[in-house]
Amino acid sequence: MIATVDLKGQELLDTLTTIALKEVDTGAYPQFAGISMVVDRTAKTISDVKIGGKPFDKEKTYKVSLPDYVAAGGDGYPLLKKHPSYVNTGFIDAEMLKKFFEENKIIEADKYDPKNQIIFK
Numbered sequence: 001m002i003a004t005v006d007l008k009g010q011e012l013l014d015t016l017t018t019i020a021l022k023e024v025d026t027g028a029y030p031q032f033a034g035i036s037m038v039v040d041r042t043a044k045t046i047s048d049v050k051i052g053g054k055p056f057d058k059e060k061t062y063k064v065s066l067p068d069y070v071a072a073g074g075d076g077y078p079l080l081k082k083h084p085s086y087v088n089t090g091f092i093d094a095e096m097l098k099k100f101f102e103e104n105k106i107i108e109a110d111k112y113d114p115k116n117q118i119i120f121k
Helices: 009-020 093-103
Strands: 002-008 035-040 045-051 061-067 118-120
Touching: 002 009, 009 035, 009 045, 009 061
Parallel strands: 035 118
Antiparallel strands: 002 061, 035 045
């Protein structure tokens, strides 16, 4: 299932910091769309965060879509399922992906290439 949660700037920053520090060779390694950042594993910090290509704004609230499994804290992710804004959309991710492919017969791989979304220092 696909879930959504509205996170205030600092909540999102804290969440991104936690998940960006996941090990690259684990199943829990984050996969983002529309988010980029620089990760300093030694300092355990992230910087230069951009959402949709725009600079991150701590004063803004961001709607995040994610698998319900991840929202429930699966793979060691932060527990978001108990957040007041949590919504289980009822949409099944595999069905939504199938629908996307049916509606987009030609897929341009370059549009979906992560192109330095996460840069490690």
